[in-house]
Amino acid sequence: xxxxxxxxxxxxxxxxxxxxxxxxxxxxxxxxxxxxxxxxxxxxxxxxxxxxxxxxxxxxxxxxxxxxxxxxxxxxxxxxxxxxxxxxxxxxxxxxxxxxxxxxxxxxxxxxxxxxxxxxxxxxxxxxxxxxxxxxxxxxxxxxxxxxxxxxxxxxxxxxxx
Numbered sequence: 369x370x371x372x373x374x375x376x377x378x379x380x381x382x383x384x385x386x387x388x389x390x391x392x393x394x395x396x397x398x399x400x401x402x403x404x405x406x407x408x409x410x411x412x413x414x415x416x417x418x419x420x421x422x423x424x425x426x427x428x429x430x431x432x433x434x435x436x437x438x439x440x441x442x443x444x445x446x447x448x449x450x451x452x453x454x455x456x457x458x459x460x461x462x463x464x465x466x467x468x469x470x471x472x473x474x475x476x477x478x479x480x481x482x483x484x485x486x487x488x489x490x491x492x493x494x495x496x497x498x499x500x501x502x503x504x505x506x507x508x509x510x511x512x513x514x515x516x517x518x519x520x521x522x523x524x525x526x527x528x529x530x
Contacts, residue, residue: 372495373515374488381495383482385510392505393480397447397470400456405470410441411508412501413525416483417448418493420458420469424517425496429464431522436466441503442529449473449493483512496520500528 370381386392397405415432417425429446436444444467446455455469472494478484483495498520500509509528513520 369486370482370495370512372485372512374490375515375517377488379488379490379495379516380486381482381512382479382484382486385482385497385499385512386507388507388510390507392499392501392507394505395472395477395480396475397445397472397477398452398474399468399470400452400459402452405445405468407501407505408443409503410443411439411503411529413439413442413444413529414481414497414499414501415444415446415467415520416481416494416497416499417446418485418490418496418516419448419450420446420455421450424519426458426462428496428519429458429467429469430462431519433462433464433466435522435526439526439529443468445470447472447477447494449478490516498525500525 399405452471496513498511
């Protein structure tokens with residue numbers, strides 16, 4: 369188990385992020401059209417967070433949307449436990465079209481990636497994390513953000529792509 373924090377309160381996750389150099393677990397998330405979202409052939413940045421309906425989570429989606437416009441052969445997947453309709457609504461209202469917002473609400477994604485919060489007031493939601501994958505699914509970079517109210521290190525995620 370790993371630890372993040374909600375304010376001053378430590379929050380345990382279901383495990384650890386996949387190790388850099390390992391092959392990441394496969395996943396099937398649910399997109400805004402209720403279709404499957406899986407890892408494609410290119411590189412992938414997984415922007416993982418509790419809910420798009422919070423300020424820091426929304427900011428991360430906006431920032432990764434901006435960054436994604438300049439990333440070749442890379443898909444940015446923004447994953448949370450929000451229902452697919454929430455992500456679709458948010459992206460439509462914000463004009464976000466460079467990222468894929470997907471829901472982990474009916475998958476083992478949170479457990480498989482070690483980001484499911486297992487205690488505290490946000491139990492059952494995903495912790496804020498970033499996982500960067502190469503074209504073959506090899507983990508290039510991970511970050512479990514130390515505090516849920518803190519944005520991830522965008523520069524480190526992009527730098528991992530080379």
